[in-house]
Amino acid sequence: MDAAILAIGSEMLTPQRVDTNSLYMTDHLNARGVEVLFKMVVGDQRDHLVQAMQYALDRVDLLFVSGGLGPTEDDLTRDAVALLCQRPLVFSNEICGxxxxxxxxxxxxxAEVNKRQAYVVEGAQVLPNDRGTAPGQWVEHEGRHIVLLPGPPHELKAMFEGQILPKLDGLLPKQVIRTRFYRVAGMGESDLDQLIAPVYNKYTNPATTILAAAGDIQIHLRARCKTEAEAEALLVEVGDPIADxxxxxxxxxxxxxxEATVGAMLRERGMTIAVAESCTGGMLGQKITSVAGSSDYFAGGYLTYTYAAKEALLGIDGELLRTEKAVSEPVAKAMAEAARRLAGASIGVSVTGVAGPGQGDETAPVGTIYVGVAVDGECKVRHVQFAGDRHRIRTLACQIAMDAVRRVMLKG
Amino acid sequence: MDAAILAIGSEMLTPQRVDTNSLYMTDHLNARGVEVLFKMVVGDQRDHLVQAMQYALDRVDLLFVSGGLGPTEDDLTRDAVALLCQRPLVFSNEICGxxxxxxxxxxxxxAEVNKRQAYVVEGAQVLPNDRGTAPGQWVEHEGRHIVLLPGPPHELKAMFEGQILPKLDGLLPKQVIRTRFYRVAGMGESDLDQLIAPVYNKYTNPATTILAAAGDIQIHLRARCKTEAEAEALLVEVGDPIADxxxxxxxxxxxxxxEATVGAMLRERGMTIAVAESCTGGMLGQKITSVAGSSDYFAGGYLTYTYAAKEALLGIDGELLRTEKAVSEPVAKAMAEAARRLAGASIGVSVTGVAGPGQGDETAPVGTIYVGVAVDGECKVRHVQFAGDRHRIRTLACQIAMDAVRRVMLKG
Structure with missing residues (x-):
């Protein structure tokens, strides 16, 4: 069975609002093997509602509609469904009660207007709402299902879990769903896809989803089968070669x-980490400490954005800064070593680079990043060149720095 | 002119992703008097894309399509538009270059796959992308406009502001739009609304929009009139009492x-700032340095998340830490003063608190924040209590710290 989700309400078309109900519903539907083929957001206009619902019912078996069940003249979901199905709206004394x-x-x-909420599409199953005044409705129409839900998330969620999911489970064929999840650092999306597409392209089951953010790619495999053994076998067949x-x-x-992975590795090894940040200005420390409990391994940090701060806070040799420039391998090394020593940490990690938009030059254009990782008297420096705006370059620099720390720990 | 927005990509139909591009575009379109009639999110399936685009073009003049312009086999936007318009895709040597x-x-x-991105719907205007590999395209079809934009927000925004809006302004009827903008720190949304709603509620022109983020509220007034004088008069009539x-x-x-406001004030006064962060772990430094050119006034920072780091990096008295605890007025004061002195800055600002989720106690429950601002031998400490998750509490703490710095500078 495939589904579509329709969010109703002109307020959902403003720049301030996103439809989060659909995320919640999608999560539960996917877990049952129901795919959401598309989503729509439509304002409070009767004709648009009828047309959008018709479009959806021509393509899916299950249509979930949220919103437009309130008591005002703008609440047109009931009317639209009645029009679509060519059925009357019937007043329910029970709902009114x-x-x-x-x-x-x-x-x-x-208020008198609330009586509007007591109208039901003829033949619909009424879904009581114990958190608000608008009851839901489940309408069967030409072999398809139209499920009307209230817009406020806390009302919708209670109704969805308490009434919709049990009814849905009765409609769906029995099946097993198993998933695998990989997160990858240090690769661009197109390089990654070129590498693994030949493996996953041959399969529609498991379904493969690739989600790319700056310096961070998620690969999601989902197998849907009749038995657990079949699903697991498919995940092995596709997932193992991808992992290799x-x-x-x-x-x-x-x-x-x-950051959570690096944190867990540090804790496991009884190690601590200190940071020395130039162009990221605190972003690396912020990421490391965004993990609850990071005080166990975060030994401290130095934000040394300027030459003067590198000298004053980290004691970097002024002569080195002038001859090598701040964005260089020797300075990345000196920063990582100083952070480690001064904070008394097992690992020191540094980031120095040019985040832009201005101030790049020939030897260090905008996007140049040096990352240093000092541990046990040794220091490795990695040099990378990124493209993008200031925020993106800083984000990529933090990812590469954390990944460098992870690799140093992996190698022992 | 009416518009519709179509977001493309199976990843946009997962429970993890919301289409934020449409919010950004809606904001700019509304500002020009263009209403968004509906939005759709469709996965990477050619037929669905063609059908969704056709549905939209049957109802609106302007269709904005984001995503599906990447280099992989899943990126089908170009193909779908070519099918819809019954036009061939043409390889562009220029784009490939x-x-x-x-x-x-x-x-x-x-990579070889990137050549896919060099195909253009015949007759389309190519929109160069200076932040990514996928160029946009503007296609005119049967008197309607189909605008293809890259999915990554930083690419989409640059293209929308630089190329789409100027072209759109040429298509729209002449009108005068004037705006006023206030950003407010240190107030909750409902308190603010209770204060100013009696003023703006009486007017539909100018339209008033209130956007609330953690510790930061934006008030936007937008007047649309035939003449500049009319628009300005309306902004004075509503905006001045709100500002008062x-x-x-x-x-x-x-x-x-x-952060940009505080940075400009520091630069104006020839002052510098140093930070000492405990629970925010770098977030304050990261915000201050997110402003290009902040090296002019950011003298450096200390990330001292633990007792040991407060002693080692800032030289805070261990006895003070043990008797007063780290989350206290005296420690906030000592941190701000130490950061100022050690980094040689005009102002030292500190944040210490309990971001949660665990580790709160009776004297300092989760959400307790102390912010210290040291300047010229004086130090002011502000104590606040926030609610929310770890990220929200850290964000609110940074806002209150920057606002405290701003207020100290305002008073001289």
Whole structure:
């Protein structure tokens, strides 16, 4: 079975609002093997609603509609479904009673407009709402299912979990779903895809999804089968060759972020880390400490954005800075070693580079990054060249720095 | 003119992703009087793409399509538009050259798959992409406009502002739009709304939009009139009373972020700043240095997340830490003063607190934040209590710290 999700309400078309209900529903639907083929957001106009619903029902078996069930004239979902199905709306004394009771519990009188919420598409199953006044409705139409849900997330979620999912489980064929998850650092999306596409392209089951952010790619495999053994076998068949191709570029198989992975490795080894940041100005420390409990291994950091700060805070030799320039291998090395020594950490990691937009030159154009990792009297420096705006370059620099720390720990 | 927005990519149909490009585009379109009638998100399937585009073009004049312009086999936007318009795709040597140059600048060789990105729908206007490999395309079809944009937000935004909006302005009827913009720190959204709603509620023109992020509220007034004088008069009528009510809680009237405002004030006064961060672990430094040119006034920073780091890096008295605890007024003061002295800065600012989720106690529950600002032998400490998750508490702490610095400078 395939699904579509329709969010209704002109407020959902403003620059301030995103439809998060669809994320929640998608999560539960995918877990049951129901794919969401498309999503739509439509304003409070009856004709648009009818047309959007018709478009969806021509293509999917299950249509989830959120919003537009309130008491005002703008709430047109009920009317639109009635029009679409060519059925009348029927007044329900029972629903009207529920709404009146709800108002009474809040010591208020029900406004006349609330009676609108007691109208039901003829033949629909009514879904009581214990968190609001708008009941949901489940309408069957020409072999398809239209499920009407209230817009407020806390009302929708309670109804979805309590009433929709149990009913859905009765409709769906029995199946097993198993997933695998890889997160990869230090590779661009197109390089990665060129490497692994020949493996996953041959299969539609498991389904492969690739999610790319700056310096961080997620690969998601999902197998849907009749038995657990079949699903696991498919994951082995496709997942293992992908993992072999990527090797130690895979930093996580459980969904953990790079900072959480590096943190867990440090804790496991009883090691601590100190940072010396130039162009990232605190972003690396912020990422490392975004993990709860990072005080166990974060020994401290130095933000030395200027030549003067590199001298004053880290004691970097002024002569070295002038001859080599701040964006250079020797300075990256000196920064990492100084951070390690001064903070008394097992590992010192440094980032120095040109984040832009200005101030690049021939030897160090915008996007030049040097990352140093000092451990046990040894220091490795990596030099990379990134493209993008200031934020992207800084983000990529932090990813490469954390990945360099991970690789040093991997090698012992 | 009405518009629709179509986001393309199976990853946009996962529970992890929301289409934020549409919010950004809606904001700019609304500002020009273009309404977005509906939005759709469709996966990487050619037929679905063609059908969704056809649905949109049957109803609106302007269709903005984001995503699906990448180099992989899943990137089908170009093919779908060609099918829809019944036009061939034409290989562009010029675009191929741009992509090769881009790879060369990053010292990499262009992968063969990237040639896919050099195909253009016949007759389309090519929109160069200076932040990525995928160029955009503007296609006119049966009197309607289909605008193809890259999916990554930083690429889309640059192209939209630099190329789409100027072209759009040429298509739209002449009208005058004037805006006012206030950014406010140190107030919650509902308190702010209660204060100023009685002023703006009476007007639909100018339209008032309030955008609330953690510790940062934006108020946007937009007047649309036939003449500049009318528009300006409306902004005075509504904007001035709002500004009077908010007073010095307004930190910016030109849209600048708090970090940019504080940076400009420091530069104006020839002052420098140093940070000492505990629970924010680098986030404050990262924000201050997110502003290009911040090396002019950022004297450096110390990330002292643990007791040991506070002693080793800042020389905070161990006895003080043990008797007062790290999350306290005296320690915030000592940290701010030490950062100022050690980095040789005009101002030292410190943040110490409990970001959670664990480790709060009775005297310092989760969300407790102390911010110290040391300047000229004086140090002011502010104590606040926030609610929310770790990221939100850290973000709020940075905002309050920067606002405290701003207020100290305002007072002389």
């Amino acid at each position: 529920w709404i009146e009771e709800r108002f009474a519990r809040m010591k208020r009188t029900m 191709l990527l090797g130690d570029r895979i930093y996580s198989r459980n969904g953990d972020s790079l | 741009w992509i090769e140059e881009r790879f060369a600048r990053m010292k990499r060789t262009m 009510l908010l007073g010095d809680r307004i930190y910016s009237r030109n849209g600048d972020s708090l």
